[in-house]
Amino acid sequence: MRIFSKLLPASKLKLVISSIGVLALVVFSAVVLYESTKADVTLVVDGEKETYQTHVNTVEELLEEVDVTVGKHDVLSHELNAAIENGMGIEYKTARQVTVSIDGEQSIYYTVAETVGEFLEENQLTFSDRDDVSHKKDATITDGLTFSVEQAFQVTINDGVEEKQVWTTGGTIQNLLDNHNIILNDHDKVEPTLDENVQQDTEIDITRIEIKTVEVEESIEYKTETKQSNELEKGKQKVVSEGKNGTIVKTYEVTLENGEEIDRELIEEKVLKESQNRVVAVGTREPARNLTTLSSGTRPPSGTELTMTASAFTAFCNGCSGYTATGINLKANPNRKVIAVDPNVIPLGTKVWVEGYGEAIAGDTGGSIRGNRIDVHVPTKSDAYRWGVRTVKVVIID
Structure with a gap:
């Protein structure tokens, strides 16, 4: 200014100063006017809100101005060529990649959904409550999220x-x-x-295998025991004591397969009550014989009659061979009518009739049989005892 004041006269200096002031005022006014003509725009980027004053004409120019690049899958509330208006609100969301794996098969999705639930609904993906999913529906979507599903x-x-x-x-x-x-x-x-x-x-x-222990109470059948008795005749029996069943407890290990028995193993036996045998007496005594009934027919009408002493013998005595002096096998023929005689009185082979004995043949001899003595053959010792020794009439038939 001092330079100007030296070069210019005072009047001209005042003029210059006034021009500069006017120019500055014009510039300031132009700036104020320029700023006042900017549009106020609210831009929300992924939830972050900012307000801008801009002279750009379109939404695309505004995004370029704030360094926002719109991707293929991103979501913008307005068309890129939409005109900027004062008070305008623009929302932009960056798409996030989500990998969905269903039973091992993968698919790639892009979404601006905030939660897994919104993403599934957006893509019409439904799954059963029985399915095994990796994330709950309220889980937040992050870029690169892998949502896995194992379907039931x-x-x-x-x-x-x-x-x-x-x-x-x-x-x-x-x-x-x-x-x-x-x-x-x-x-x-x-x-x-x-x-x-x-x-x-x-x-x-x-x-299903079940192994259990089972106790079974069983009856012990009594046995029949026989005892020989000489008090009873042969062929007769008598119950001496009645039999009684006993009781035994058997313990088994039982194997069941699906409720059905497939095996049973006896592991223990315990007798609670012993059985008592039934005792039966069996007769051994020969039945009594009425030797009178052994006679066949009545006394012959004629023949030499002798009075003789008669005893009895049996072929089953100790040391007896069973064969007579004439070769008759009395053991094989226990009921054969044979008498032992003194051959000097009654010759061997003679047919006779003996009182109380019947018809017989003189077929044997004996050391003690002498003179008017005979020995009649009977089947058993008891018959011989009952016969005893007696005096009889003997008729020689031939």
Whole structure:
């Protein structure tokens, strides 16, 4: 200014100063006018809100001005060529990549949804409550999120005699049984094995094995015991004491397969009451014979008659051979009528009739049989004792 004041006269200096002032005022006014003509625009980028004053004409120019690039899958509230207006509100959302894996098969999605639930609804993806999903519906969507789904399928479980249809998303058979509160006992069998993975065509067979102890009370049948008795005649019996059944408790280990018994093993026996045998006396005594009845026919009408002493003998005595002096086998013919005689009195082979004995043949001899003495043959010792020694009439028939 001092330079101007030296070069210019005072009047001209005042003029210059006034011109500068006017120019400055014009410039200031122009600036004020320029700023006053800017449009106020509110821009919300991924939830972040900013207000801008701009002279740009379109939305695209504004985004370029604030360094926002719109991607293919991004969402913008206005068209890029939309004109900027004062007070305008623009919203922009950057799309996030989401990978959806369904039973191992992957698909790529882009979304501006905030939550998993909104994303699923947006893409019409629905899943059952039985399916195994990696994220809850209220989980926030982040870029690069992988949403995994294992879809449930039905398998058949033959649990003993009961058939069940259950839902699963896989895993081992042990996992499946645990998830459905199916408890195995120590002896139960499972096919396939518990460590095998469940597939859609898997059918699980559970064989329920139960081993239990069973006590069974049984009757011990009495036995019949026979005792020989000389007090009874042969062919006769007499019950001496009645038999009584006993009682035994048998303990078994019983194996049941699906409720049906497949094995029973006896592990212990305990006698509660012994049985008592039935005792039967069996007669051994020869029946009494009325020797008079042994006679065949009546006394012959004629013949030499002798009075003789008669005793009795049997072929079954100790040391007896059973054969007579004439060769008759009395053991083979115990009822044969034979008498022992003194051959000097009655010749061997003579037919005789003996009182109380009947017709007989003189077929044997004896050391003590002398003179008018005979010995009649009887079947048993008891018959001989009953005969005793007696005096009889003997008629020689021929």
